[in-house]
Amino acid sequence: MSDNESQSADDQVTTSADKDQGPGLLPALTALVAIGGMLMLITFAGMAWWIFSNQSKLALPALRDGFIPQVEQSRLSPEQKTPIIEHLDAVVEDLASDQLESWQVTGVMQRLQRLPILQWGHLQVLKRFIEDHPNDFPEDAALQIDRVFSGISDGQITGIDASTMLLPVIVTGQNLNDADLIDPLQTAKVSEVVTSARQIADRVKVPDAAGPITPIDVLVRRQIETGRSQGGL
Numbered sequence: 544m545s546d547n548e549s550q551s552a553d554d555q556v557t558t559s560a561d562k563d564q565g566p567g568l569l570p571a572l573t574a575l576v577a578i579g580g581m582l583m584l585i586t587f588a589g590m591a592w593w594i595f596s597n598q599s600k601l602a603l604p605a606l607r608d609g610f611i612p613q614v615e616q617s618r619l620s621p622e623q624k625t626p627i628i629e630h631l632d633a634v635v636e637d638l639a640s641d642q643l644e645s646w647q648v649t650g651v652m653q654r655l656q657r658l659p660i661l662q663w664g665h666l667q668v669l670k671r672f673i674e675d676h677p678n679d680f681p682e683d684a685a686l687q688i689d690r691v692f693s694g695i696s697d698g699q700i701t702g703i704d705a706s707t708m709l710l711p712v713i714v715t716g717q718n719l720n721d722a723d724l725i726d727p728l729q730t731a732k733v734s735e736v737v738t739s740a741r742q743i744a745d746r747v748k749v750p751d752a753a754g755p756i757t758p759i760d761v762l763v764r765r766q767i768e769t770g771r772s773q774g775g776l
Contacts, residue, residue, distance in 0.1 A: 598648035603638040606631055610655070618664030618724070619759065626760040627660065630767055643771070650770030657776065658766050659695055659705035663759045665724055666691060666705070669712065669736055672728050679730045684737045689753035690744035696757040699747040708743055711735040 611631050614624060634651060637643050643651070670688040673680050691708070694700035711732040713722045725732065 598645040598652075599638045599641060599643060602648050602652050603635065605652070606638070607635050611635070613661060617661045618668050619661075620664075620667070623664075623758070623760050627763050630760070630764050634767060646774040647771050650774035650776075651767055652770070653775045654766035654770045655763070657701050658762060659700070659702040660759060660763060662702060662705035662709060663692075663695070665709055665712070668724060669728070669733055672733055673737070676730065680734065680737065684734075686751075686753060687737050687740040687744060689756065690749045690751075691740045692756040693753040694744055694747055694749045696755065696762065697749075699749065700743060704743050708736055708739040711739075 611628060614627055614631065617624070619627070634643075638648065666688055670685050673685045673688070691700055691705070695705070709724075712724050712728060712735075714725055
């Protein structure tokens with residue numbers, strides 16, 4: 544047998560052996576990836592179901608041990624704090640006695656989170672500061688804060704908007720949700736808030752002459768009632 548014939552025979556044997564190896568590991572790996580994806584999907588679905596079905600257990604300490612103490616220590620006036628805490632205490636009682644469905648709990652918590660309750664107190668302090676230093680601010684500076692209050696009353700300005708607006712006068716390094724104002728307040732920093740307030744009010748088209756301002760405790764009550772009856776946003 545010639546060298547060429549021998550090489551050809553070897554090639555045929557090799558090719559035949561390669562064919563005998565079958566499809567290899569690729570199908571098995573593909574199957575493993577698919578199974579892994581299904582397991583992850585099942586896990587995430589299970590976690591979502593657990594969170595949804597345990598809304599009351601999660602919301603209860605968040606309100607009772609977290610948010611209500613923050614309201615008590617906030618810059619809101621005593622006349623505002625008392626009814627707000629009463630409304631929140633009523634929610635806590637219903638949570639503790641399983642009187643709320645999961646969708647109601649979700650609705651109440653989402654709406655309370657969206658409403659700038661603590662920030663309302665900060666804005667009141669800034670408005671008083673502006674009114675006490677009229678020569679340091681534009682004539683319509685206090686009006687811009689009122690426009691924000693009006694926008695909150697209408698549901699156009701949210702907690703995120705208010706927190707962003709207050710950044711120049713918030714103590715650095717604190718959580719925006721419970722951070723306090725810098726002390727003492729600085730005119731330049733408050734002026735930055737006024738500028739931001741004007742921009743945000745303009746963005747959501749709050750009239751230059753601020754409309755009716757609903758008391759914050761009334762807004763809290765309304766949002767709780769709406770969350771109970773309509774659920775989430």
